[in-house]
Amino acid sequence: MATAFDRRRIPAPEVSIPPVYDDAELEPEAGPSTKRVDRANDEARPIFLKTGLISQANGSGYIESGGVKIACSVYGPRPKAPPYTPQGTLNLEVKFAPFASDPRRAPLRDTEPVSLSQLLTQSLTPTIQLHLLPKSSIDVCLLVLESDTPTNVLSAGLTVASAAIADAGIAMYALGTGSVVALAQSTDKQEVLLDPEQSEEGGAEGKVLLGSMPALGKITNILLEGSVDVEQAVEMIERAISASRDTHTVLAQSLIEGAQERGIGGEAE
Amino acid sequence: MSLPLPTLSPSEISYIQTSLSDPIHPTRSDSRSLLDTRPIEVSYGVFPHANGSSRIKIGGTEVVAGIKLEVVDSSESSKGWKGKVEVDITPQAFPASQPSNLSSSSAYLSSILQSHFIPSIPPLVIIPNQKYFQPQLHLTLISSDGNVLSALVLGARSAFADLKLPKIKIISWVGENGENEVEGAEGVIGKGDLSGIKAAIKSKSKKGRNITKGGEDWDLDLSEDLDHIDGREELPVLVTLNLVPNSPNIFLDATSQEESACPSKLHLFFTTSSTEKSLKVCGIRFEGGQSIDNSRIKGLIEEGARIAGELISGLNGNLPQ
Numbered sequence: 299m300a301t302a303f304d305r306r307r308i309p310a311p312e313v314s315i316p317p318v319y320d321d322a323e324l325e326p327e328a329g330p331s332t333k334r335v336d337r338a339n340d341e342a343r344p345i346f347l348k349t350g351l352i353s354q355a356n357g358s359g360y361i362e363s364g365g366v367k368i369a370c371s372v373y374g375p376r377p378k379a380p381p382y383t384p385q386g387t388l389n390l391e392v393k394f395a396p397f398a399s400d401p402r403r404a405p406l407r408d409t410e411p412v413s414l415s416q417l418l419t420q421s422l423t424p425t426i427q428l429h430l431l432p433k434s435s436i437d438v439c440l441l442v443l444e445s446d447t448p449t450n451v452l453s454a455g456l457t458v459a460s461a462a463i464a465d466a467g468i469a470m471y472a473l474g475t476g477s478v479v480a481l482a483q484s485t486d487k488q489e490v491l492l493d494p495e496q497s498e499e500g501g502a503e504g505k506v507l508l509g510s511m512p513a514l515g516k517i518t519n520i521l522l523e524g525s526v527d528v529e530q531a532v533e534m535i536e537r538a539i540s541a542s543r544d545t546h547t548v549l550a551q552s553l554i555e556g557a558q559e560r561g562i563g564g565e566a567e
Numbered sequence: 568m569s570l571p572l573p574t575l576s577p578s579e580i581s582y583i584q585t586s587l588s589d590p591i592h593p594t595r596s597d598s599r600s601l602l603d604t605r606p607i608e609v610s611y612g613v614f615p616h617a618n619g620s621s622r623i624k625i626g627g628t629e630v631v632a633g634i635k636l637e638v639v640d641s642s643e644s645s646k647g648w649k650g651k652v653e654v655d656i657t658p659q660a661f662p663a664s665q666p667s668n669l670s671s672s673s674a675y676l677s678s679i680l681q682s683h684f685i686p687s688i689p690p691l692v693i694i695p696n697q698k699y700f701q702p703q704l705h706l707t708l709i710s711s712d713g714n715v716l717s718a719l720v721l722g723a724r725s726a727f728a729d730l731k732l733p734k735i736k737i738i739s740w741v742g743e744n745g746e747n748e749v750e751g752a753e754g755v756i757g758k759g760d761l762s763g764i765k766a767a768i769k770s771k772s773k774k775g776r777n778i779t780k781g782g783e784d785w786d787l788d789l790s791e792d793l794d795h796i797d798g799r800e801e802l803p804v805l806v807t808l809n810l811v812p813n814s815p816n817i818f819l820d821a822t823s824q825e826e827s828a829c830p831s832k833l834h835l836f837f838t839t840s841s842t843e844k845s846l847k848v849c850g851i852r853f854e855g856g857q858s859i860d861n862s863r864i865k866g867l868i869e870e871g872a873r874i875a876g877e878l879i880s881g882l883n884g885n886l887p888q
Contacts, residue, residue: 425858520833525686527845527847528868532869
């Protein structure tokens, strides 16, 4: 009580209101607008992906994809305490920086629900040759610096985690990539939108997050939310599969560049 | 893997996998066919104090579900009326596990139900855009022998089918200089005396006279038969397709040993609607550690839809009255 009237200090204002910014983007049309202005419905936003940024880790990757920025580091394979495990263990942790989402998270309070780490582990496990790593564990740490929706975080997270694991030199079956597709209800018809933004996801009838290995033509994880017809669900999944091939190209290219920077591969023997 | 599973030796795993993946005569230890489920027992109204309750038994897996209604103030759009679900795993179900592992499994199962079951429940209105009943669903897993998530979703669906909404009587009073006083929500006001509750009521002036109106209140009318909720036949069901490693075979209703040997499963949530006769998918989740070929997905979802159609017609034919 006494500190409130401490004359030696200038008290903080009792009420504080955050500043209001003018929206620099275009005003949306009346009602939820499903018309995209900057790209086609089946076009994903550009991805920036680089490996090898964190030198202490065995492997690392950084991705910027739309409204998501994630830094990923991989430590391993590391020895694991007994009891004996015939296959390697994947320990994956997703942490959000306090400034990553709106509203701001408390710094020490735990990140997102356990479900994000669990879903990402599920997406990533089939890509790694764990049978080659008995009694070992691989520790993957994802730090989300900017996020818009949990599904976009998961899809970018899968892509960057695959890059980091490959950068660490751990044997994989194939590279895993994530893609997100939403089904939006327009005035007269329904449109399938690839790589939806936060506003598009809010008004969507359904959305699909797909984790896949395009090189092998296999799916490692599917998550569907919302309510859609069976044919629409199948169509959304097929669109996501074809989109993941483009992401795979970007991922493979960035791994080659990362290896060249370190002087491995790409140089003629 | 979310729930603790029995540990099997490599030869037991191989025995189960080989029997299930046989292309001509796949066999299971209880001689069911691949797409046979164990008999399902559903009981309604097992807890008289809950607003809705049910008990499900699928083989050795047993789940009880209870719903309690809470009153919330919310508008239609702000979704404050959305239900909440909590799954509790009793330690008796997994005597060999640590309680801390069970709590993370409970959180996982609760989050699945919250994402894929709860959104299909229509708002339970008391006063539109103002007061709603919020259903709080509590599921308890008493014992487990595989196919737990299906049992939980069935329990949830049956509890909502059993749920009876109290009839609502809206009470408000209009006083006009002492005349026409109906029921008093806060007590009868004397003629012209507004001093005690001036802040609580809105005073409207009409032709020079003061017409005072009491705040709207509501009361439960338990005298007549209670109603079931609308749309209870359209609530979701879950079909879990278990995948056999290195084989195109799928099977339903795994026991916990079969789940240990074949950990990959595809969970498909389906709903119907009364207007369109076709099924809608309202959730897909994948668990396991295996990957699926791209080409299999369409067939798996369609097979799941076919099975869900049979399950829904079976369940809707046996709803409590």
